[in-house]
Amino acid sequence: MFLIAAGIALQFAIYVVLLVLFSQYFVYFYWICVLVSLVMALFISTWKSKLAYKIAWIIPILLVPLIGGVMFIILGGARDPHYHREETRRTLKRQLPSRLSTTDLMRYGPDAMQQAWYLGHAALCPAYTNTETAYFSSGASFFPNFLEELEQAKDYIFLEYFIIAEGSMWSDVLDILTRKAAQGVDVRVIYDGVGSAATLPINYPDQLHARGILCRVFQPLLPVLSIHQNNRDHRKICVIDGVTGFVSGLNMADEYIDRKERFGYWKDNALRLRGEAVWSLTVFFLTMWDHQNPRSDFRLFRPRTLPPLNTTGGIVVPYTDTPNPADTVCADLHLQMITKAKRYLYLTTPYLAIDETITSALCTAARSGVDVRIMPPHIPDKKVVFAVTQSNYPVLLEAGARIYEFTPGFIHSKTVVADDLYASVGSCNLDYRSFYLQFENGVWLCGDPAVLSVRDDFLQTLEVCQEITLADCRTLPLFRRLLQSIYRLFAPLF
Incomplete structure (x- = not known):
């Protein structure tokens, strides 16, 4: 809504200027803009994307024909980013061959086999068994172990985060990275050019280089029109010697480990991997590093040995996603x-801006007797996006799903757990941006002890949540309910 309002205001200002300066030509100019907008709307209608996403852009383009197309180019039209997909897929095929047979995957049933098969063959993210996991239910519990693991690095440390912010957390990490770099450890950092634009100075890569740390900024924010600024690196990856790795929802900033209060208590999580599956995280990082740099020799980063592992035979699949429409x-x-899901499905997400496919699937699961519970925040970090989140409540509640807002503050965890059998932990929010516009990553688990840890974390967190009922939604003023309907229509834009 803000984008549309801003577009209308800017268009009106431009109209006034043009009317004064070129009054005799204004009518022709206006109809040319309308024609261009119609052509662009027709182009979007043939685009390979979700119908709701296309409709959400066609409406503002037709409402504000003068600049609607420019808004789309900057904020919505970049489903084909600066990303060498086929070359990357060849690298994944070469570096990450399938390791488990269909018989291995069938041990947990045909549903598990199909999910692992999809990740291994469509996403080129193979399954592993010889991997130890540890789940951290908060940033505060994660961080001490994270620092301990960094201290153990002997060969390399790779960090890739959407946001890095100068402060207490990053200072502790940077001290270790600097010391390790001085010891000859290969230390590399990737951060997103938009996610960290407000938290780091523009010359920060030079500052890290002075410490012996290699650094790359993913698509730096530029003050020019670009169709690629909308595709961001939202991944959260840490790799240490190819033996230990972390994936999480949290970034490198103080609020993620509760050293700084923002929006009440900040609830986040992380998952540590140790063993064979960490090689996938290593490959993910190096392919992103090669995204804008010379090609890496992956053989140099293969771990020579693995430490003794306490594994249970569960399946672990690190996965990654790109903004490419394929x-x-x-x-x-x-x-x-x-x-x-057969018995229960629990989801945590900071944002709930889902398309009709996901909405329909959640509603069908709830109507089929599955205990569907969704946990968004009670205190939002973005009020407009929170309004979009709440606009999805009525249709889900009517179908029998249950919604619990995290009352102590802002929940930033992104987890899914079902039937004591499957779970996913990672960087992906339940929104259009994560599903279709950003680079994301996570770990899918099956039959692994961490699955029950994710479940237990959800159930314990329920104790401090407020359940939202259909009656709560229906008691809202008519104007707010009308706004919610509009927000749902434009959800893909947020």
Whole structure:
């Protein structure tokens, strides 16, 4: 809504200026803009994307024909980013061959086999068994172990995060990175150019280089029109010597570990991997590093040995997704986990801006007797996006799903757990941006002890949540309910 309002205001100002300066030509100019907008709307209608996403853009383009197309180019039209997909897929095929047979995958049933098969063959993210996991239910519990693991690095440390912010958390990490770099450890950092634009100075890569740390900024924010600024690196990956790795919902900033209060208590999580599956995280990082740099020799980063592991035979699948329209890994995986749930399905997400496919799947699961529970925040970080989140409540509640807002503050965890059998932990929100516009990553688990840890975390967190009922939604003023309907229409834009 803000984008549309801003577009209308800007268009009106431009109209006034043009009317004064070129009054005799204004009518012709206006109809040329309308014609261009109609052509662009027709182009979008043939675009390979979700129908709701296309409709959400066609409306503002037709309402504000003068600049609607420019808004789309900057904020919505970049489903084909600066990303060498075929070359990357060749690298994944070469570096990440399938390791488990169909018999291995069938041990947990045909539903588990199908999910693992999809990740291994469509997403080129193979399954592993010889991997130890540890789940951290908060940033505060994660961080001490994270620092301990960084201290153990002997060969390399790879960090890739959407946001890095100068402060207490990053200072502790940076001290270790600097010391390790001085010891000869290969230390590399990737951060997103938009996610960290307000938290780091523009010359920060030079500052890290002075410490012996290699750094790359993913698509730096530029003050020019660009169709690629909308595709961001939202991944959260840490790799240490190819032996230990972390995936999480949290970034490198103080609020994620409760050293700084923002929006009440900040609830986040992380998952540590140790063993064979960490090689996938290593490959993910190096392919992103090669995204804008010379090609890496992957052989140099293969761990020589693995430490003794306490594994139970569960399946661990690190996965990644891209903004390319041919890659919808996060959306597809969420859809599979929803449709294959038999007893319960618990989800945590900071944002709930879902398309009709996911909405329909959640509603169908609830109507089929699955205990569907969704946990968004009670205190939002973005009020407009929170309004979009709440606009999805009525249709889900009517179908029998249950919604619990996290009352102590802002929940930033992104988890799915079902039937004591499957779980996913990672960077992907339940929204259009994560599903279709950003680079994301996570870990799918099956039969692994961490699955029960994710479940227990959800159930314990329920104790401090407020359940939202259909009666709560229906008592809202008519104006707010009308706004919610509009928000749902434009949900893909947020």
